[in-house]
Amino acid sequence: MFCSKSSIAVTEGNLSQTPQEITKIRVIPSSESDFNSHAYYTKLLKLALDKTREQYGAAEIVKTEEMMVQDRFFIELNHGVIDVYWTVTSAKRELEAIPIRVPLLNGMMGYRISLILNERKHEFLNQDVTHFLNDMIAGQGHDWPDYTILKSNEMLVLGTSHYDSLIELLKRRRIDHFPRAINETLVEIETLQDDKLAVEPTMLIHYPSYIFFFVAKSKPALAERLEHGLKLAVADGSFQCVFESYINVAHLNNKLGITERVLLALENPLLSKETRKLTLPQLWQIKTASDC
Numbered sequence: 120m121f122c123s124k125s126s127i128a129v130t131e132g133n134l135s136q137t138p139q140e141i142t143k144i145r146v147i148p149s150s151e152s153d154f155n156s157h158a159y160y161t162k163l164l165k166l167a168l169d170k171t172r173e174q175y176g177a178a179e180i181v182k183t184e185e186m187m188v189q190d191r192f193f194i195e196l197n198h199g200v201i202d203v204y205w206t207v208t209s210a211k212r213e214l215e216a217i218p219i220r221v222p223l224l225n226g227m228m229g230y231r232i233s234l235i236l237n238e239r240k241h242e243f244l245n246q247d248v249t250h251f252l253n254d255m256i257a258g259q260g261h262d263w264p265d266y267t268i269l270k271s272n273e274m275l276v277l278g279t280s281h282y283d284s285l286i287e288l289l290k291r292r293r294i295d296h297f298p299r300a301i302n303e304t305l306v307e308i309e310t311l312q313d314d315k316l317a318v319e320p321t322m323l324i325h326y327p328s329y330i331f332f333f334v335a336k337s338k339p340a341l342a343e344r345l346e347h348g349l350k351l352a353v354a355d356g357s358f359q360c361v362f363e364s365y366i367n368v369a370h371l372n373n374k375l376g377i378t379e380r381v382l383l384a385l386e387n388p389l390l391s392k393e394t395r396k397l398t399l400p401q402l403w404q405i406k407t408a409s410d411c
Contacts, residue, residue, distance in 0.1 A: 167348030210391035229328035233296035237317035258294035323380035360411035
């Protein structure tokens with residue numbers, strides 16, 4: 120056992136017949152709780168579009184005003200209100216839309232360190248894995264794949280609808296810890312500037328988890344464009360440059376002591392057979408870009 124959100128829509132007709140008609144790609148606006156992730160995924164989207172501009176034509180990314188919870192995005196995707204969405208993948212989601220199987224965070228979403236109450240830090244210092252798994256209640260969004268993943272590994276999990284609610288549940292001791300992706304853990308603890316919160320000191324939860332772009336089934340040519348563009352960016356190193364501009368893995372390891380933690384390896388039963396075939400190096404073994 121071991122542990123964003125935005126959408127995109129294209130104003131186009133039939134992409135496979137008239138790719139030159141792609142002119143505007145709409146994304147929902149960022150929110151206070153995305154902690155700059157919206158800017159990162161938008162930058163990757165623009166990179167993929169720029170890499171394929173000669174073949175498909177220019178595309179402009181614009182923000183809409185509509186905000187939704189995660190489950191709502193796939194409804195809007197299937198109704199043609201939006202055309203692309205980035206989120207953590209699952210077999211169910213890959214049946215609802217076309218996944219672009221290029222992990223946008225190099226698998227980082229599967230490495231998790233929890234937020235806890237500062238006054239309870241001593242409780243986590245000397246705990247064993249069995250106690251952490253069986254007795255500590257984790258908080259997650261009820262519609263996040265992570266909620267199901269943790270429960271399937273027999274962890275105690277309480278779900279709610281909003282990020283702010285989870286922080287409040289933590290402060291009220293309704294949950295004992297709030298697992299976050301390691302980049303989120305550090306960014307949030309520094310951004311929230313709340314003396315009541317702390318980083319759990321000993322555990323590193325891990326399970327295979329990936330964020331993909333998703334495209335409506337009615338837009339296979341758009342999916343092809345994004346996949347082609349991302350793979351070009353991976354091959355020439357520009358993808359890694361964008362990743363490193365957003366996340367400094369060495370800094371995370373220095374601040375969180377990632378490699379010194381007890382590794383709690385969990386299974387992810389939600390992955391499709393196709394996505395299980397992905398092989399990525401351990402996060403801290405990823406080679407840095409030499410020329411950005």
